Amino acid sequence: MVYLSLFAALQRQGGSVSNTTHGQEIRLEKLTKRYPNTAKDAVSEFSLVIPAGECVVFVGPSGCGKTTTMKMINRIIEPTSGRIVIGGEDVTKTPAHELRRNIGYVIQQIGLFPHMTIADNVATVPQLLGWEKSKTRARVNELLELVGLDPSEYGSRYPKQLSGGQQQRVGVARALAADPAVLLMDEPFGATDPITRVRLQKEFRALQRELKKTVVFVTHDFEEALLLGDRIAVLSDQSKVEQYGTPLEILSAPATKKVESFVGEAASVRMLGLVSLASVSVASGTVDGPTLAETATLREAMEGFITGAKAINIGTRGHLTFEALQGAISSTRAGAK
């Protein structure tokens, strides 16, 4: 399978994707879902503010209601009570289909329309919005390239001719087609193999940095949450918010026992993977030893020392000593609190 790296694609287009709508703030106020004939709420008074342009990850064990909560935002599941405000507008009662045409929706099962070509699948929302055919065609090509699929090769194929990973890329392209401000993603990479998944995650992170949509991302995989989230909401039963903060905050200071047990072991070490070396002070001059880029993390530096380095060069800026690393670590912990 020919795979175009995302950055290569972006560079060919001379920079960012044209006319991107940046994200809007989402306020969820006391969203509740109670199914008939059940003893307790599936989701109980869920309140959260998702800042504009950020990717917020809902993480939690199976059955905690995270997917239900997400699906209430575009009212695929109608809330029993509560308010949804997007970009300052109360959308709790607007006609559902209108609301959804402005929200991108990607689900774990992908759900491409098997009887339509890839191009027609991606063109779904623009068609519903009545875009002009040439505009739609251009947009479809643009998006397919964005997710790494050559439009001239894949555009006229049918979903069953694509692999799982390719199908999910199409799913993402389809969600972005009408350039919505908000994106809802429910375990979108769950149906792919681990190698493809990591690749998709990294691509998505890069994409999100460019597009700055407001994304609500649901996963049960904490590592994925750490990788993709600007903020993480750790949820427990009935979607109770155990903690809502940046990845660093959650790793360094888990608020409750539930968060602790969810985060799992070696939180401190994993934290090191979140901080880049760009902010660490170094001694001047380069020495004999390994070199790491500015974008490398404290964790990679630690690895270097564990495997025997006496000092590590940071790009061309200078070199890092072990003591300096220790200092960077403790100030990170202090800063996180």
Place this chain on the structure above:
Amino acid sequence: MAKALLKPNLTAGSMYSQSARLIFQRHRSLIIQPVLILILSVGLAISLSRAHLDVIEKVTINQAFIFRAIQDHLILSFASAAVILAVAIPAGILLTRRRYKKFTPIVLILANIGQAFPAVGVLIIAGILFGFGKPIAIFSFAAFGILPILRNTIVGLQEIDPFIIESAMGMGMTPKQALRQIELPLAVPVILAGVRTTLILTVGVATLGVFVNGGGLGTLIIPGLKLNRELVLVTGGMLTVIVAFTMDWLARAAEELLRPRGI
């Protein structure tokens, strides 16, 4: 897997862009069937024109009578199939909507009863009550044949992966748009299979038209049977088979044309 032969067409409606030669290759059996039907018909016509007919056989074995019988039979078959389609497909769609799902068991029971009735008895009672002739024959035949299409419509719609439908709703389709653009196209193959079964069924049942002044090929079969004139009986039977084959061919052609690509 079919490879795109033409430049990728990225607008909607890329279903029908196929070259003629490819169509022939893929549908070879559809071309052969009507040829066979033609051969059978011509063969029958020739042997009838050569046969020595006695007084009784001459009444039914003549061009006018046979053409009339075939014409009536086609009218009965197509008309009852049309009635069935007009009732069963909307009913099937309705019964798969959330609000009306609970009526499904009772409707299926009613449709089943239609199949279990002794056909001639019901036909005659209906004729006595509502008047003999083609209309009552058509409606009675429709009642007998409603089950396959109704069942296939329901199953065809129920079989669709619910996440595809959820996707459609998530994109912002209204329920009606999802039905028209997603559900029905995906259910078409199963529904059409039901249509084909129904058409063959109505061709068979339409032979009963002879009992209620509805005409049809039964007007050859019954006298042939009762008066022990094999030629008449076999002619009636063969013509019924030829009509059934023709219906089968038409339905399969429709299936091929209307099947969405990609599934």
Place this chain on the structure above:
Amino acid sequence: MRVKSHKVVAIAAAIALAVVGSAATSTSANAAGTALKGVNVIVGSKDFTESIVLSKIVKQFIIAHGGKVTDKTNIKGSSTTREAMVSGDINMYWEYTGTAWLVYQKQTDVNISPADLYKKVVAGDKKAKVTWLPMTSFNDTYAWAITKANATKYGIKTYSDLAKKLPAGSAWCVESEFQSRPDGWAGFKTKYGITDGNITTKVLDTGAIYQATKDGQCMVGEVFATDGRIGALGLMVPAEDLSYFPPYNAALTMTDATAKKYPQLVKALAPIAAKISNATMQNLNARVDVLGEDADTVAKSFLTASGLVK
């Protein structure tokens, strides 16, 4: 002692008399019940009530006299039943003189008296190795029925009246077999000068015709003369002024082989036909068609009432 021996003799004589007497009675009773013992036949019939009832009469008669019967009545179509007998599927069934004359022997002359027709038919069937038992007096011919009300309204007394006095486009209902028969629809129309343009022909199932004529969906219905429903539904049959239909007297037919195998059977069955008059046949038919009685029951009660079975 002498008194005692008188008494003994008297008692002994009385007992002996009683024993002999009862033996005699039981012998005569057994004689009736075993006259046809050893007979094992298959009885068939056509698919309409009269044919079925007649065959059930024969069946119950044989059984009452100790014989064995396999019941294969209610076979669809005249010719099919005849074929069944000739091929051995059944041994006997009741046929009509007119039908045999026209359909099997392929004759066309219909201006013959019932008795003469019978003789000709019997002679003609010798080649086919079919034996005819004596015929009934009733003539179950094809007939046209019209409601009594319409008959009065249009002054209908004969078939010619039907042809001439009814309004244009009146519906004549026939059964599909009648349309194809040489003694059927086409010939009748020609004989009585009826043109297709003046009437409407409807083809219905035989049973439906009676009700449809009563209801008015048919002005004239093709019926059978001895059918019980004619009277029951208020219909009447005008007179056949121009003779078109041949006589249709009924008689039991069986293969020569069967007749040879059971000569006692032929002799025993012979008197049955004479006991069935027009009125009797209509009555028996009505009990089945109108009152819904079971044909075997009706047959049995006829046999008892007529004294054929004691």
